[in-house]
Amino acid sequence: MTGASDEEVWPPPVERRDFLYVATGMMGAVGAAAALWPFIDAMNPSADIQAVAEIEVDLEPVEPGQRVTVTWRSQPIFIDRRTPERIAEARADDDAPDLRDPATDASRVQREEWLIVVGICTHLGCVPDGQMPGGRRGDWNGWFCPCHGSHYDTSGRIRKGPAPLNLVVPPYAFLNDTTVTIG
Ligand code: FES
Known part of the structure; x- marks a missing residue:
């Protein structure tokens, strides 16, 4: 049966389920230092893990249109390999009047x-x-926060709901076409 609504498929607490899925999936999809972090430590990081200032992520396994999450300083970091359609959507809305941030x-x-x-x-x-x-x-093909209904677009910009600011862009640098460091 595939006709269930979103609410039926993903009941609360969505954020924890989401995080668990991507943290587990990352083990196969992202063969980087970040993948070595145990999930339990990501949720309750010890002092030495919190001190890790930079992680290196191998982007090679990430397919176009796929999103993965890695953990940096005990925070989830969304990495979205955007398709041309998603990029076009983001750029078409650069001057949208409803951009709050x-x-x-x-x-x-x-x-x-x-x-x-x-x-x-x-x-x-x-x-x-x-x-x-x-x-x-x-509503903008980005992310939806179920807590109070914030909608983010394909650039991670807040478009609707109570959130005041865009999703934060962390410090990062590409070492080459398939490797990025975050931190
Ligand atoms: S924490 Fe995202 S809408 Fe409340």
């Missing part, structure tokens, strides 16, 4: 195919949905 898409990415943001809603700190296949991505 105005920013161009180009100002939020170093390489247009890769959107990298901290996966924490700027309202009250939930982890927005949108990672899993079929996950709720909100």
